[in-house]
Amino acid sequence: MSAATVLIVGGGIGGLATALALSQVGFSCKVLERRAAFAEAGAGIQIGPNGTRLLRAIGAADHLRGQVGSPSAIMVRDGKSGATLSTLPLGGWIETRHGAPYWTAHRADLHAALLAAARARPQIEITCGFDVAHIDQGELTVMARSADGRSVTASSLIGADGFNSAVRRLLFGAIAQQPSGRVAARAVVAVDENEPAAFARNVGVWLAPRAHVVHYPVRAGREIALVVVTQDDAHFDGWDTQITAASVLEQVAGLAPPLLALLHRAREWRQWSLVTTPPLAAWSKGRVVLAGDATGPIMPFLAQGAAMALEDAATLAHAYERHADVPAALAAYETARRPRRQRVATTATRNGQIYHLAGAVAVARNLTLRALPGTNVMAGFDWLYGHQIP
Numbered sequence: 001m002s003a004a005t006v007l008i009v010g011g012g013i014g015g016l017a018t019a020l021a022l023s024q025v026g027f028s029c030k031v032l033e034r035r036a037a038f039a040e041a042g043a044g045i046q047i048g049p050n051g052t053r054l055l056r057a058i059g060a061a062d063h064l065r066g067q068v069g070s071p072s073a074i075m076v077r078d079g080k081s082g083a084t085l086s087t088l089p090l091g092g093w094i095e096t097r098h099g100a101p102y103w104t105a106h107r108a109d110l111h112a113a114l115l116a117a118a119r120a121r122p123q124i125e126i127t128c129g130f131d132v133a134h135i136d137q138g139e140l141t142v143m144a145r146s147a148d149g150r151s152v153t154a155s156s157l158i159g160a161d162g163f164n165s166a167v168r169r170l171l172f173g174a175i176a177q178q179p180s181g182r183v184a185a186r187a188v189v190a191v192d193e194n195e196p197a198a199f200a201r202n203v204g205v206w207l208a209p210r211a212h213v214v215h216y217p218v219r220a221g222r223e224i225a226l227v228v229v230t231q232d233d234a235h236f237d238g239w240d241t242q243i244t245a246a247s248v249l250e251q252v253a254g255l256a257p258p259l260l261a262l263l264h265r266a267r268e269w270r271q272w273s274l275v276t277t278p279p280l281a282a283w284s285k286g287r288v289v290l291a292g293d294a295t296g297p298i299m300p301f302l303a304q305g306a307a308m309a310l311e312d313a314a315t316l317a318h319a320y321e322r323h324a325d326v327p328a329a330l331a332a333y334e335t336a337r338r339p340r341r342q343r344v345a346t347t348a349t350r351n352g353q354i355y356h357l358a359g360a361v362a363v364a365r366n367l368t369l370r371a372l373p374g375t376n377v378m379a380g381f382d383w384l385y386g387h388q389i390p
């Protein structure tokens, strides 16, 4: 494909990564972001080697390295007794195995790193306050129009506008979101001077009937990100519904005292509903394609949301580089990404079920986890962390 301008709707994790990846193969990118300014919200994001490898490739890793946590292991624990069920190696073990580290980051730091890298590239233009509300396609062009009547034209458009994607709705009509029956609450706490290593230097996953808790270091180890997932059909719009600390603690009453002591330290909690959408028949139409969460949300129980958006970005750039024709490039991208996203989504959903088991099956799960060496468990994820974009 000859050098041309690509419109990218959404200046989140996937949109900025896509702009960076495309700019490296000769394309100019115009990123259109709905929000008036980047005051990035969110809390923790885990980035496995399949994601950090791509952050390096697109030139964002150096902007992020000083801000991340580099956990030594994932410690899987029984949420009630606190007993360790499995220690899954990260740190040097996973970096040696896959040639890239396992990082844990505050979403704001990941976003700031991508933004700094994008702002340093003259081929990338970022416009905030542009809420894409219409898309018109011609034979060789596509035009995005904002809700307030401005327009921008280019040779193709990538909808990286998140799980409530306007681009998806404009292409394929409204899609009903179904509650998954899970709600997540998040917070961050400052690291104590006497913080146990289990909290300061590891990912912790605590399993209990109908709930689980995940924590990991962020902000160069100065803070710990917390996520509490419970079973609930409630629906909240967006990422940022407030919830009181008391309500969160009530939902996890009875879990192990050291974990509760950690959760008690958090003051400000935000919650969001974990939703599912039916699979799309296609990801593209003409010169417009979807990427990242816009293709359909993935449950967070494999910690792969950001890494999947990074993989989409790299795959799009590879397809644009190889195919002169826009629809052919978009088709090649979808062919490469669909099975991979599906496998990750299925594994994440299954993990979520395993995490919340109760009674005899939970006992069997715990026995299995105790019996398996952690290195064997992690070797079973080579397909995930060792993934290479050609």
Ligand SMILES: Cc1cc2nc3c(=O)[nH]c(=O)nc-3n(C[C@H](O)[C@H](O)[C@H](O)COP(=O)(O)OP(=O)(O)OC[C@H]3O[C@@H](n4cnc5c(N)ncnc54)[C@H](O)[C@@H]3O)c2cc1C
Binding pocket: 009, 010, 011, 012, 013, 014, 015, 032, 033, 034, 035, 040, 041, 042, 043, 044, 045, 107, 130, 131, 132, 133, 160, 161, 162, 163, 164, 165, 166, 167, 186, 239, 291, 292, 293, 294, 300, 305, 306, 309
């Ligand atoms: C505010 C916020 C907080 C989040 N917090 C967390 C968290 O704590 N933990 C976690 O695991 N994940 C969080 N996520 C989700 C996480 O970033 C994504 O799951 C993942 O990184 C995939 O990225 P994405 O680029 O597909 O979507 P996102 O990172 O969600 O980016 C989508 C972008 O598109 C923009 N947009 C939406 N509609 C339009 C439109 N019509 N026109 C122009 N722009 C538009 C949005 O403002 C946003 O910047 C959060 C996302 C957001 C937006």
